[in-house]
């Protein structure tokens with residue numbers, strides 16, 4: 001078990017310097033689209049190098065070429081510790097040379113246990129009968145989780161874990177292969193499901209790992225991670241490099257945004273925020289169930305209500321309880337009659353105990369859960385089929401007509417509204433980049449025009465520009481009469497989209513914030529002491545690298 005020795009190695013061995021990974025003139029073409037155009041960058045030993053860019057700019061394609069999933073176009077060169085790879089890279093080659101990767105999809109097998117997923121391909125046979133020593137395997141697996149200060153049950157089926165636990169398992173699997181001083185670990189949007197505390201532990205561990213000389217390539221949309229934790233950054237725009245290995249010291253999230261988009265971000269102004277209406281609110285009362293006890297709140301017409309808190313505070317259980325996905329032992333939701341239905345229509349009182357997901361949908365409640373891969377995006381179906389799925393299945397149940405032309409027209413409207421790229425209803429969703437898949441997922445449920453829309457981390461894995469597009473669509477739904485609740489851990493998302501935010505602690509609402517509120521206001525309320533720790537405590541290195549900027553102040 002190599003990780004346990006990292007601290008010791010750091011104390012004794014100066015971290016090696018020099019180029020670990022060099023990518024030179026790499027291109028990739030799918031059909032007629034050239035999605036990577038002669039890109040070049042290098043990652044140094046002992047650094048955290050961020051690779052950023054808008055959805056579809058080519059980041060995952062780079063990761064997939066490096067791990068042997070894709071074959072690049074002829075002409076490029078990929079070298080590792082000074083030695084070129086034979087292209088395409090084979091997964092075995094990548095692993096033998098010390099490259100580990102956590103793909104955006106995490107690459108876990110749901111039917112297997114945590115232990116199986118962690119140790120697959122790494123089991124060691126010992127003793128005269130060459131048997132696997134399971135006690136030893138368990139200890140090795142536990143030691144990795146200890147390093148990230150997480151306790152994930154080794155015998156749990158991965159399919160039964162939540163999104164954060166799944167991410168932790170995939171990260172742990174890559175980390176266990178890190179040999180101090182050697183190799184490169186690639187994290188492709190792997191931190192997207194981590195809550196704040198887990199994120200801090202992750203970066204603390206990363207700091208220890210890179211201090212030994214191991215390199216890290218971090219693909220992320222969280223610009224705070226780049227500013228706080230990366231040493232250098234490479235920026236892709238439309239498949240081309242616009243900044244190669246630029247020092248991060250002194251950069252702000254705003255500078256990065258401009259470089260990523262190629263323009264300044266057009267902020268959603270206060271004038272875009274619909275005023276909360278005067279009509280009757282949705283009333284949530286006495287909800288008790290997994291993670292929360294006797295909570296209640298209102299969602300006013302026209303407003304977007306946010307729920308947040310630390311992991312385990314219960315805020316993220318609420319959408320699942322209200323949608324009948326998690327069982328509630330008590331509580332109700334009252335949805336007022338739509339004003340357009342006239343004075344005779346009465347409010348609907350929905351009892352939560354015994355509510356099933358299909359009862360909730362029939363009552364006008366839609367849930368956009370976290371984790372599109374496991375919760376309803378069908379990769380082999382087209383964008384149009386995915387967007388129109390709730391409508392087509394309802395039409396089928398009610399024996400109503402729904403034409404292919406109608407399906408396509410619906411998809412085209414949402415592709416335009418959410419700026420899905422490429423803007424083609426007919427392509428399989430699996431060929432879209434991760435962020436564009438997320439837009440399709442959100443569109444699918446926004447298109448159902450529900451009375452009450454519950455969202456959990458709706459802008460996860462989307463770029464900063466797309467985050468604004470999705471936020472705008474959510475706010476438009478609220479302005480058009482849908483009651484909207486967003487549960488999320490991303491303070492930037494919440495401050496952008498919400499009019500009010502309820503902050504949870506210990507399964508109850510602790511504080512209420514009202515717009516305008518900054519991301520820092522939200523973090524301050526989440527942490528009782530108001531502090532926002534830096535993600536990475538940079539350890540002083542024994543030998544400064546060229547252009548090193550440890551401890552440089554960041555904005």
Ligand SMILES: Nc1ncnc2c1ncn2[C@@H]1O[C@H](COP(=O)(O)OP(=O)(O)OP(=O)(O)O)[C@@H](O)[C@H]1O
Pocket residue numbers: 030035053054055056057058059060061062104421422430431432433434435436461463
């Ligand atoms: N298997 C494939 N077939 C066809 N096109 C593909 C395939 N895989 C990726 N693409 C296209 O390549 C482009 C780059 O995709 P990639 O997943 O690398 O983007 P990304 O920068 O990682 O985006 P995101 O931030 O959304 O994850 C996109 O236009 C995508 O649609």
